[in-house]
Amino acid sequence: IQCVMAGFENEFYLLRKSFSEGHEQWVPYDNSSYCSTSAFDGASSILKEAYSCLKAAEIVVEQMHAEGGNGQFEIALKYVLCTLAADNQIYAREIIKSVARKHGVIATFLPKPDLNELGSGCHVHLSLWENDQNVFMGSNKYSYHGMSNTGERFLAGVYHHLPSILAFTAPHPHSYDRIQPHTFTGAYLCWGKENREAPLRTSCPPGVPPDFVSNFEVRSFDGCANPHLGLAAIVTAGIDGLRRGLKLPPPTELNPADCASHERLPHDLLGSAEALAADEIFHELMGDKLVTSVIAMRKAEIEHYAKNPVAVHHLIHRY
Numbered sequence: 566i567q568c569v570m571a572g573f574e575n576e577f578y579l580l581r582k583s584f585s586e587g588h589e590q591w592v593p594y595d596n597s598s599y600c601s602t603s604a605f606d607g608a609s610s611i612l613k614e615a616y617s618c619l620k621a622a623e624i625v626v627e628q629m630h631a632e633g634g635n636g637q638f639e640i641a642l643k644y645v646l647c648t649l650a651a652d653n654q655i656y657a658r659e660i661i662k663s664v665a666r667k668h669g670v671i672a673t674f675l676p677k678p679d680l681n682e683l684g685s686g687c688h689v690h691l692s693l694w695e696n697d698q699n700v701f702m703g704s705n706k707y708s709y710h711g712m713s714n715t716g717e718r719f720l721a722g723v724y725h726h727l728p729s730i731l732a733f734t735a736p737h738p739h740s741y742d743r744i745q746p747h748t749f750t751g752a753y754l755c756w757g758k759e760n761r762e763a764p765l766r767t768s769c770p771p772g773v774p775p776d777f778v779s780n781f782e783v784r785s786f787d788g789c790a791n792p793h794l795g796l797a798a799i800v801t802a803g804i805d806g807l808r809r810g811l812k813l814p815p816p817t818e819l820n821p822a823d824c825a826s827h828e829r830l831p832h833d834l835l836g837s838a839e840a841l842a843a844d845e846i847f848h849e850l851m852g853d854k855l856v857t858s859v860i861a862m863r864k865a866e867i868e869h870y871a872k873n874p875v876a877v878h879h880l881i882h883r884y
Contacts (some may be wrong), residue, residue, distance in 0.1 A: 566715065566807075567695045569800055570780075572627070572644030573654045576685035577674045579608055579636045580881065588744075590882060591789060593636030593682075604631035608638065615640070615664045622660065624653045628856060634683040644690060644780075647800065654687075658788065672814070673881040674788025676743035684743030684750060687788045690768065691799065692780040693719060696739040705775050710758055710816055711767060711778035720781050721813045722806020723799055725754055727785070728831055728840035729847055732863055733798035734786040737884075738834045738870045739877055744785055746822035751784040753821035754828040756813060762820045764830065785830070789884050794859070801850045815842055838863040 579594035597604030605612065612629060619626055625643035632639045640661065642653060658674060665672035677684045693701040693715060699718035703709065707718045720748025723730065735744060746752045758767045758778060764785040767778040786795055805811070821827040831837045838860050841847060848856050870876060 566700060566719075567691045568693075569647045569796075570644045570692045570694055571647040571650035571796055572690045573644055573650060573657070574639060574641040574688040574690075575654075575657060575661070575674065575788070576632055576637060576639045576684070576687070577661065577672045577788070578634060578678055578682075578685060579611065579638065579670050579672055579883075580635045581670045582677070591671065593634070593679075596635045597631060599631060599633040601631045602636075603841055604636075605629075607615045611670070612638070612640075614667075616663050618660045619657060619662060621818075622653075622656055624657055624660075631685070632681075632685075634685075637683065637685065647691070647796050648793075650689075651796050654792040671881065673884060675880050675884045676787040676789060677741050678738070678881050680742060681828055684748060685788060686784060687790065687792075688782050689786050689792075689796070689799075689810065690780045690782045694747050697777055700844065701781070702773070702779050708777065709813070711769065711776060713838070716778075716781075716805065716812055717825060718806045718810055718828050719803035720765065720767070720805065720806070721811035722809075723781075723783070723803040724754070724813060725806065726798075726802035726813055726844060727754060727764060727847065728781075728837060729844040730795075730798045730802055731785055731831055731837040732834070732841040732859060734790050734795040735837065736791070736834070736863065737787075737789040737880075738867055739880060740789055741831075741833045743787060744830065747820070749784070753824075755817040755832050756781075757817040760819075763817055764824070766830055767816075778859050783819065797851065798847070801847060803845045805852060834863055834867055838867075 580591040583590045583592045627643045629642040662672045744750045749761045756762040756765035766782040773779045
């Protein structure tokens with residue numbers, strides 16, 4: 566493999582300031598439904614300016630639409646080399662938040678700003694390339710559920726190390742309020758073709774033959790994550806899958822919450838941090854110093870938010 570390409574899908578809420586009995590509140594920008602044209606029209610001045618600023622920064626927007634939560638939107642970025650994708654992700658979040666502030670609202674990428682609303686993810690699609698050819702996709706010579714042998718082994722590594730990866734891609738105690746069954750966030754250890762309840766989804770977008778898949782999506786990734794470290798963790802796991810020739814279990818076609826055989830992914834950040842601490846491959850490939858530092862940071866945040874539960878309400882301004 567010469568390179569890994571990545572494209573992020575950014576879900577976020579637009580919130581406006583309101584006052585109730587003298588207390589400041591941040592409430593949804595509107596109450597429209599998924600892909601609602603009225604929601605898009607209502608926020609068009611914000612979204613158009615965000616699009617223009619992203620374009621000026623040479624960040625290509627592939628899709629923009631209203632999401633399922635009240636005041637929730639999604640901006641999907643075109644896939645590029647993964648190191649550039651991580652850079653673009655930082656710039657995109659800053660641009661969207663800055664434009665929102667200019668218009669008197671806030672844009673928050675927090676995973677679950679309202680426990681009664683849908684969560685916001687930062688799903689990332691990845692593909693493997695060599696000599697300008699997508700080598701994740703299967704062929705007539707070899708296809709495991711649409712993947713090449715290289716693609717299967719890489720994804721098998723991600724599958725095998727997913728509990729450890731969560732310490733990077735769902736790095737905040739609040740992240741686990743989002744990763745719940747029946748919410749399309751990937752709460753169980755499994756993978757599936759076009760299965761949005763699986764944390765790992767192989768994808769067959771328009772233009773790809775129906776028997777093949779061109780990329781895979783990591784759904785257990787949110788806006789609190791450092792995209793550079795998140796992608797590094799995924800690539801680390803994929804490299805291990807390639808080195809050891811790991812194999813995937815059969816795909817899950819149903820909602821994994823309805824299948825007793827599927828293992829639940831860590832329920833909280835401590836579980837992910839403990840999985841990372843026990844993962845020798847991550848210590849080897851990412852380095853003891855980095856892994857030890859990440860674990861220490863995660864445990865410090867767990868302790869901080871356990872002692873200060875009201876602090877979570879201020880996170881809409883941080884993320």
